[in-house]
Amino acid sequence: MRTPRSVRRLSLSFVPLLALAACGPAEPVTPEAPALTAQEAALTELLTNGTFSSGSVAPWWNNASTQSYVESGLWRVDVAANTANPWDAIVGQSGVTLVAGRTYTLAFTARASATITTQATVQQETAPFTSTLTRSFTLDGTSRRFSFPFTSSLSTSQGQVTFQLGGRANAVTVRLDDISLTTESGSGSGPVAMTSGFYVDPNSNPAVWVRNNSGDGRASRINASIASKPMARWFGNWNSNISQDVSNFVAAADAADKLPVLVAYNIPGRDCGSHSGGGAGSADAYRTWISAFATAIGNRPAVVIVEPDGVAQLDCLPNDTERATRLSLIRYASEQLRDRAPNTWTYLDGGNASWIAADTMAQRLESAGVRNVRGFSLNVSNFYPTAQSTTYGNAVNAALNSRYGYTRQYIIDTSRNGNGSNGEWCNPGGRKLGVTSQTGGGAEMLLWVKTPGDSDGQCGIAPGTPAGQFSPDIANRLIDGT
Numbered sequence: 001m002r003t004p005r006s007v008r009r010l011s012l013s014f015v016p017l018l019a020l021a022a023c024g025p026a027e028p029v030t031p032e033a034p035a036l037t038a039q040e041a042a043l044t045e046l047l048t049n050g051t052f053s054s055g056s057v058a059p060w061w062n063n064a065s066t067q068s069y070v071e072s073g074l075w076r077v078d079v080a081a082n083t084a085n086p087w088d089a090i091v092g093q094s095g096v097t098l099v100a101g102r103t104y105t106l107a108f109t110a111r112a113s114a115t116i117t118t119q120a121t122v123q124q125e126t127a128p129f130t131s132t133l134t135r136s137f138t139l140d141g142t143s144r145r146f147s148f149p150f151t152s153s154l155s156t157s158q159g160q161v162t163f164q165l166g167g168r169a170n171a172v173t174v175r176l177d178d179i180s181l182t183t184e185s186g187s188g189s190g191p192v193a194m195t196s197g198f199y200v201d202p203n204s205n206p207a208v209w210v211r212n213n214s215g216d217g218r219a220s221r222i223n224a225s226i227a228s229k230p231m232a233r234w235f236g237n238w239n240s241n242i243s244q245d246v247s248n249f250v251a252a253a254d255a256a257d258k259l260p261v262l263v264a265y266n267i268p269g270r271d272c273g274s275h276s277g278g279g280a281g282s283a284d285a286y287r288t289w290i291s292a293f294a295t296a297i298g299n300r301p302a303v304v305i306v307e308p309d310g311v312a313q314l315d316c317l318p319n320d321t322e323r324a325t326r327l328s329l330i331r332y333a334s335e336q337l338r339d340r341a342p343n344t345w346t347y348l349d350g351g352n353a354s355w356i357a358a359d360t361m362a363q364r365l366e367s368a369g370v371r372n373v374r375g376f377s378l379n380v381s382n383f384y385p386t387a388q389s390t391t392y393g394n395a396v397n398a399a400l401n402s403r404y405g406y407t408r409q410y411i412i413d414t415s416r417n418g419n420g421s422n423g424e425w426c427n428p429g430g431r432k433l434g435v436t437s438q439t440g441g442g443a444e445m446l447l448w449v450k451t452p453g454d455s456d457g458q459c460g461i462a463p464g465t466p467a468g469q470f471s472p473d474i475a476n477r478l479i480d481g482t
Helices: 205-212 219-227 242-255 283-297 312-316 320-340 358-368 386-404 472-480
Strands: 066-071 074-079 090-098 103-112 116-124 131-139 144-151 156-164 172-183 233-235 261-264 302-306 344-349 375-378 409-413 445-447
Touching: 066 090, 103 116, 103 131, 116 144, 116 172, 131 144, 131 386, 156 172, 205 219, 219 472, 233 242, 242 261, 242 283, 261 283, 283 320, 302 320, 312 320, 312 358, 320 344, 320 358, 344 409, 358 386, 375 386, 386 409
Parallel strands: 233 261, 261 302, 302 344, 344 375, 375 409, 409 445
Antiparallel strands: 066 074, 074 172, 090 156, 103 144, 103 172, 116 131, 116 156
């Protein structure tokens, strides 16, 4: 583990669990903006003239579809009508230096003369304009503060911050103020900056199968395409000593200066009793388990995905009491990981792009405690293309912002989305490996969360293979996309 120059620990106000209606929370409560801490005030500012106090917009620039000037201490941007794409009406600042793996926060205050959805980016200022942050957000006549944390996937002295305001028929006026792009000096903070790449688990199911079947003709290609790649380790009620198992896994990654990805998968009533059914035997048992899980990580760097499908599957629970209990347990998990594992980035699972409506998912995630942690995960164990998942993630963030005044980072499971989805979820044929684990790529991270080759259950192309068991035939077909 690389020792960070400084580690920020956020103290977040408790938000009581909201009453449920139709498997979602009731009316939202708008949180108060947190006070600026001394540590936040000491961050390095990378932008110039973000307050427009000089009366000039320079060095901010605008294109031909926008007019830009300072009015009453605010940056006023008049956007012309009939701009086809967001980037057809663009303003920004160039010459920003970015370091891959370092954490940043883009923050600003904005409002608009009409309700619009637009986007902010941090990207390369030259073609192909590679983006390390793209965030959609909604503006209206109320001035709001936006804050988008991210980890850069770029190292460049030619970065730029842009506000892409086009893509609509009608003219609109946008007013911006207090624009900042901050980072901590030195090596940065967060588990990505504290490590030198993702951990390759030598004891993953594919790796164990390759070791035990070296004479099998499929072993070498499964090793090259799957077993040698970084992927998540799942933890649940099959772990007889959760503290020891988590600690051993994280310690091995730490010794290698690599970032481990863990999945906590032990919620009571897991998978609605389907192929991956099980979980802790009671709410108290789960609290004990997840507390031990978080404590075992401790100060070491890690990424944790909390309870795949746990929030999306609220509808299968029989009544509001059980739904409220499920959300309270996931909230408890968020609090434990926040308080006991300060160098962990935690993501509550948010289902997939074709399951729960984005606004409903935002309400559920708020009730489940997503404001306590880094963000949410998408497409875990599913097949939807990254672009489709990104669209959904941005819609969830737009709803979080509209309802509660904040957004969160998200990660996407790309382990099996190389050919997209055919509408089936349980060992469907014709699927393919997706891009390997990386920072950036449309989300904060693209990760192999589901272990490629592990069965979804006794179904599809593996009717005789139980959930979680590795199948070389499934693995081979994922390599070939057949």
